[in-house]
Amino acid sequence: MKRRALCGALVMGAVALASPLAGAAGYPERPVKVIVSLPPGSGADTTARFLAQHLTQQLGQPFVVENKPGANSFIAARAVAEAAPDGYTMFVASNSPMVTNAAIFKKLPYDPIHDFMPVASIGRFPMIVVVPANSPYKTLPALVAAMKEAPAKLNFASGTPAYQIAMEQLHEMNGVKGTVVNYKGTGPAITDLAAGVCDYSIAEVSSVLPLIQGGKLRALAVADSQRHRDLPDVPTAAEVGNKGYEAYAWTGVYFPAKVPKEIAQRVGDIVRTTLNGPEGTAFITKMGGTVFTGTAQQFADFQYAEIEKTRRIVKVANIPVE
Incomplete structure (x- = not known):
């Protein structure tokens, strides 16, 4: 009886360990919402629709762009941060909600680091x-x-x-x-x-x-x-005469924190492959930018460094913090 119980426990444990992978293999099983904090026609919106088209083609379910502009991107960012971490809510975000807001607001209705999972950077302009x-x-x-x-x-x-x-x-x-x-x-x-x-x-x-x-x-x-x-x-x-001075607007893909890493990896791989292909490169080039891809960890490290740099400049320049 003890041996049978132990075997049962091991089987259940194996199923539990395999479940994220199984979920990732079948992902997505329904439409995915792609939230943008800017209105239709904006650069982030145009980029989101381009990627949504390719993700739809690759994964067989609609990736539907939903614009939530206004309030310094608070509305969109909060909607993603509070969404279920199941891979069915995605954020195509610019540097404004993910970096600038962290430096110019004392309190935010979301945490740009801990409430999100960086998936893939897109481009910088x-x-x-x-x-x-x-x-x-x-x-x-x-x-x-x-x-x-x-x-x-x-x-x-x-x-x-x-x-x-x-x-x-x-x-x-x-x-x-x-x-x-x-x-x-x-x-x-x-x-x-x-x-x-x-x-x-x-x-x-x-x-x-x-x-x-x-x-x-x-x-x-x-x-x-x-x-x-x-x-x-x-x-x-x-x-x-300004060695090292660089300033960009940039965009990237995020999921809510705690989305299964296998799902984030799958989406990130498609985004990177699309952007580094001829159609993706031509798209970003036409918008005036350059493709800016790397691993999810590189993207996370980049975002954190940008926040630290921006906070320092805000302090040195005495820019009012709201």
């Missing part, structure tokens, strides 16, 4: 330092020199907290100060900059490229390790 087309500043060193001559006199348009933080990092590296003019969105900020209301700004490449190419803005530097393919004559920040 370099920021560009820009001035009005008729600005007297032809280069980034000329702009920096002007700020040194008149501390805090020049003002910069900031469409999002992430852009303000990126600009304050550049200020810190050069020992200068500017006066921030905050806007409710990148569009109004860049429109006012082009009209000469502000002196300079920084924004993700897709937000400013049309105005640069249209002669409304002048690009001074690319905050990337290499020149941008659409702006071959614009130097990187490092080329003009």
Whole structure:
């Protein structure tokens, strides 16, 4: 009897150990919700729909994008954080809810580290330092020199907290100060900059490229390790004296914490294979970025490092924490 009971226990234990794998093998058995914190037509939304199409094709169940914009991405992030950890709620998130919010808010209705499981990074999109087309500043060193001559006199348009933080990092590296003019969105900020209301700004490449190419803005530097393919004559920040300065917007895939690792691995593998293939590379390139993939652990380490760096800049620059 004892031997039979022991055998039964071992069998039950084996079933329990095998159940996550079995669940992963059959995953998904119903539609998967893909939450985005930005409205339809945004970069994150477009990316989510691209990946959802490929995941649907590969896994045989619909991956359905659901937009939950507003409230500094709190609504979307909280919906994912509170979802069942079964693999049927996915988050295509930008750096704003997963990094910036952690640095500029004292309390969040979610924890960007502990409430989520990083699955795969997607792409990163370099920021560009820009001035009005008729600005007297032809280069980034000329702009920096002007700020040194008149501390805090020049003002910069900031469409999002992430852009303000990126600009304050550049200020810190050069020992200068500017006066921030905050806007409710990148569009109004860049429109006012082009009209000469502000002196300079920084924004993700897709937000400013049309105005640069249209002669409304002048690009001074690319905050990337290499020149941008659409702006071959614009130097990187490092080329003009700002070694190591890089600033990006980025996107990645997350599940709620405690989703079976086998499910996360399966989805992550498809995302990485898709992005590193010709269609995925062409898609990210068309959006102005570069494919940015790696293991789930590399993505988690990257996010943590970005939070620490951002918090330091917020503190040094005395950016108000809400």
